[in-house]
Structures are given as C-alpha cells and as structure tokens.
Amino acid sequence: MKKYSQLIRHTGNNFLFDLIDISILGTLANTPIHFHAEGLRGTGKTTIIRAAKDILPKIKRIKGCIYNCDPSNPHCPEHRDLSNKDIEQLGTELIDMPFLEISPSAKKGTVVGSIDLKKISSREEPEAALLLGTIPRAHRGIIFVDEINRIADTSPELADILLDVMGTKPGRIQIEEVGLPTVVIPVQVSIWAASNPDEEPGPLEDIRRQLSDRFDFTVNVERPVDTAVLKMILDGNNEKYNDSYLIEEKKEKLLRAQAIIDDFSLSDEIKSILASMYVDFGLESLRSIEAIMLGAKIRGALLGKNPDIGEIIFLARLALRHRMDAKNLNELIKHLEQRRHQPEKKSEAAMKSNDCDLRKAVLQKNNDQKIGTNSGKLKNKFFSPLEKMMSILTNKFSSSAGGKNNRPISSDPKDMDIKAPSKKAISLKQLELKDYVKKEEELRR
Structure with missing residues (x-):
C-alpha cells in the first residue's frame, strides 16, 4: 500500500486532500467532520484515504480503556463516573x-458490538460481557466506509446505524443484546466514505438521501489529465521512497492548528451572507450552513487567518454539491462571487469618478490657458500699436511741456496749463486721409 508521502496532488484530487486535513483537525478538536468522496474507479479515492492514516496524530486516553476515553471527559460505563483523582491514579497513555x-459485507454485530463469547464461555470466570464493535472502538478517530452506496442499498440496518452516529455531534450508538442491558454510548467519530456513482446501485443521494445529507461535504475525485503529473505518480510507485520527515511535519502542523483553533471565528458579515444564502436560495438542510461555518473555522486554523468570503465559496461547492442541483449551485456560487467583488467594483467606480473629475479639471485648465493665450494674442495684435502711439504722444507732450516750465504734470485741472488749439476745429469729413492717418515716423517728428 502507498505511503502518504508517495501521493501526488493534482487538480483532480486536490479537494480530497483539503477535506482530509479539515476532518483530521476537526476530530482532534472533538468536532467530527464527515465527507464522501465520489469518483470513477481508478481515480485513487481509496488509496488516498487509506494512506492518510500515516498522518493521523496521537491522542491521549485513559490507560487501557478500550473505549478511548478522553481523561478530561470520560464517557464509557467504566470511567464516566470517576473523579479526576481516580483517573490520575489509573494513568494515561498516548495512542x-x-x-x-x-466493508459492504460487515454485519451489525461487528459494527456495533455483540456478546463476548470468550468471556461467557470461560470455565474459570464466565460472565456476560460485550465485545465492542468497530464504531465504539473508533471513538475520537476515523471510520472509513468503502462503497457506501452499496451498503445503503443492501444493508439498511448498517445505514440506520450510520444515521445515528452522524446525526449529531457527538453521535450516539445503542448496543442491544438478549440477556444484557441496553448500552447507549456517545461516539465522536468522523466518517470518511467513498463510492463510484456510475456503478450499481448508483449515486448515494438517489439511494438514501437522508444518509447522503449526513455528510458535511462531498467531493468529486477525477483522474489526472497532465502527462507530467502522471509521470510523477508512476515515479512515486517506488516502495523504497518514503519521506518520514514530511509525515512528521504534517502531524506537527495539525497539532499546532489544534492549539489555535479557538482563536478563529466568523465575522458578522460572513454570518449574514450565510443566512441570506440559506433563505434566498431555499436550501433544504440547515446542516449545509453548519458544515460551511465549521469548515471555515477549521480552515482558518489551518491557514492561520480568519475566514473570508473566499473560504465560504470554496466550502459551499463541497457542502452543497450533494444537496442542490448543478444549475442552482452555479447560480449560488455566481452570487457569492459577485458579493466577493462588490468592494472592488466600488473602489474601481470611485477611481473612475476621480479620474473623470481629474480629466475635466485638466481640460478646463487647458481651455482656460488656450483662451488666455488667444486673448493675449488678440490684445497684442490690436492694442499694442495703439499703446505705442499713446506712449509716444504722452512722452512728446511731457517733453514739450517740461521745456517751458519745470512743473510736473498734475492730474488736477487747476494746476494744468490749458491752451486753445491754434486752428479752429473742423469735422473729420472735411479732412483728407493724410491729415488724420499718420505713420509711426510722422508721429515721432
């Protein structure tokens, strides 16, 4: 069997790796995450899931407890009533x-539990006792159910048991045997399932929709389409290749994320988006919203950042794939994408408005400059000769007046010397052109 370090991630199985990380961290944080991997045969669903066993961290339990009791929260009939001091005396251990x-051929007794025939037939100390099944022994761990669509079709009793286990978090299991009291045990276990929807009896949601809804997420696993990726997969088949360092590093990353998971939460804006999504699109199951919220918090711890709408879009595809038809799901994702880009559109609109105002201001300034330049040209063209003529006349008059007396020219009429013209004024009509049109040289004389 392949080791986890030999697995190759590609676009067809990338989401499955992400869900495995989410589920392991959720299990460590005492919150089971159930997922269902669908895909054609040969796409590597079962291989990846079984190889993930290599990266499962260790857990602490009460020493020797077959129920895997958490020392801080014992649940089994033997330890749940013990005090902290009693538990300390028993000791703890890492497993x-x-x-x-x-498997599809499993029986109810092996899954839930049955009478322990070895103890009841003992010659020294015969006693009626339970032999725990797969589910109670997997407490605080993982259960892998291969070909779950076949189990739902051919073993309705096992499907009912899974419904009880996955119905709440933590779930519950009830063990009933003739001659023994009924035992109800809380179980905290994450269910990983795989199936091929193209083979008989068909997709799980068509066989047992209620069981399909119990899964928080469903992912479609596809085959690789890149020849370079396929070559890497073939090279990774070498059994000698085993990078234990990568596996230990992965375990440490999960444990670090477990320590900080409570530091991450969803903002009120994200919660409002989820609430409106549930109401506006008429989602049937509230479990889908709960799965997205829980997955977003766990992803936040894995990525080291508070969840944003991008994480909601990522998880919505996986949480709603088995709960909505493809058309409505695409519309919902499109709606979320629009919500995601709304702030960017607003900022772009503001930038466009500012650019427009700036362009208007520049154009206005250029127009003003053009008008000023044109008016200056007109002024120079028409008024410069007149100004020159007036300047010459003023200078000539000033010099002639200054020659007779040295009094400065005053603007007061009383101080001015007024002289009558030497000749009688006549009309312009009586003058010839040469008498009132003078050249600049003639004016200087």
Whole structure:
C-alpha cells in the first residue's frame, strides 16, 4: 500500500486532500467532520484515504480503556463516573488516532458490538460481557466506509446505524443484546466514505438521501489529465521512497492548528451572507450552513487567518454539491462571487469618478490657458500699436511741456496749463486721409 508521502496532488484530487486535513483537525478538536468522496474507479479515492492514516496524530486516553476515553471527559460505563483523582491514579497513555474500516459485507454485530463469547464461555470466570464493535472502538478517530452506496442499498440496518452516529455531534450508538442491558454510548467519530456513482446501485443521494445529507461535504475525485503529473505518480510507485520527515511535519502542523483553533471565528458579515444564502436560495438542510461555518473555522486554523468570503465559496461547492442541483449551485456560487467583488467594483467606480473629475479639471485648465493665450494674442495684435502711439504722444507732450516750465504734470485741472488749439476745429469729413492717418515716423517728428 502507498505511503502518504508517495501521493501526488493534482487538480483532480486536490479537494480530497483539503477535506482530509479539515476532518483530521476537526476530530482532534472533538468536532467530527464527515465527507464522501465520489469518483470513477481508478481515480485513487481509496488509496488516498487509506494512506492518510500515516498522518493521523496521537491522542491521549485513559490507560487501557478500550473505549478511548478522553481523561478530561470520560464517557464509557467504566470511567464516566470517576473523579479526576481516580483517573490520575489509573494513568494515561498516548495512542495512534484510531482508523478502522466498515466493508459492504460487515454485519451489525461487528459494527456495533455483540456478546463476548470468550468471556461467557470461560470455565474459570464466565460472565456476560460485550465485545465492542468497530464504531465504539473508533471513538475520537476515523471510520472509513468503502462503497457506501452499496451498503445503503443492501444493508439498511448498517445505514440506520450510520444515521445515528452522524446525526449529531457527538453521535450516539445503542448496543442491544438478549440477556444484557441496553448500552447507549456517545461516539465522536468522523466518517470518511467513498463510492463510484456510475456503478450499481448508483449515486448515494438517489439511494438514501437522508444518509447522503449526513455528510458535511462531498467531493468529486477525477483522474489526472497532465502527462507530467502522471509521470510523477508512476515515479512515486517506488516502495523504497518514503519521506518520514514530511509525515512528521504534517502531524506537527495539525497539532499546532489544534492549539489555535479557538482563536478563529466568523465575522458578522460572513454570518449574514450565510443566512441570506440559506433563505434566498431555499436550501433544504440547515446542516449545509453548519458544515460551511465549521469548515471555515477549521480552515482558518489551518491557514492561520480568519475566514473570508473566499473560504465560504470554496466550502459551499463541497457542502452543497450533494444537496442542490448543478444549475442552482452555479447560480449560488455566481452570487457569492459577485458579493466577493462588490468592494472592488466600488473602489474601481470611485477611481473612475476621480479620474473623470481629474480629466475635466485638466481640460478646463487647458481651455482656460488656450483662451488666455488667444486673448493675449488678440490684445497684442490690436492694442499694442495703439499703446505705442499713446506712449509716444504722452512722452512728446511731457517733453514739450517740461521745456517751458519745470512743473510736473498734475492730474488736477487747476494746476494744468490749458491752451486753445491754434486752428479752429473742423469735422473729420472735411479732412483728407493724410491729415488724420499718420505713420509711426510722422508721429515721432
């Protein structure tokens, strides 16, 4: 079997890797995350899921407890009534996070539990006791269910058991055997499932829709389409290749994320978007919104940032794929994308408005400059000769007046010397052209 370090991520299986990380961290944080991987045979669904066992961190339990009791929250009939002091005396131990499987041929007794025949037939101390099944032994761990569509079709009893386990978080399991009291145990286990919807009996949502809805996320796994990726997959088949450093680094990353998961939460804006999404698009199951919220918080811890609408879009595709038809899902995603780009559009509109105002101001300034330049040209063209003529006359008059007396020219009429013209004034009509049109040289005389 392939090791996790030998797996190659590509566009066809990338989302499955993401969901595995989310589910493992959710399990560590005492919040199971269930997902269902669908895809054609040979796409690597089962290989990836089973290889993920390599990156499961260790968990702490009460020493020797077959129910995997958490020392801070014991749940089994043997330890749930013990005090903290009693638990300290029993001691604790680290074990690998449980990873168990349920096959299509499994029976109810092996999944839930049955009478322990070894103890009841003991010659020394015969006693009626339970032999725990797969689900109670996987508490605080993972259960992988392959070909879940076949189980839903051929084993309705097992499907009902899974409904109880996945119905709430944590779930519950009830063990009933003749001659023994009924035992109800809370179980905290994440269900990972795989199936091929193109083979009999068909997609899970068409066989047992209620069971399909219990899965928080559904992902479609596709085959690689890049020859370079395929070559990497073939090269990775070498069993000698095993990078244990990458596996340990992955475990440490999950443990670091577990320590900070409570530091991340959804903003009121994101919650409002989810609420309007549920109401406006008429979503049938509230579990879809709860799955998105929970997944966003876990993704925040993995990525080290508070969830934004981009994470909501990513998770909505996986949480609603098995709950909505493709057309409505595409419309919902399109709506979220529009909400995502609204601030950018507003800022772009503001920038365009500012640019428009700036262009108007520049054009107005240029027009003013052109008008000023043109008016200056007109002024120079028509008024410069007149100004020159007036300047010459003023200078001539000033010099002639200054020659007779040295009094400065005054603007007061009383101080001015007034002389009558030497000749009688006549009309312009009586003058010839040469008498009133003078050249500049003639004026200087």
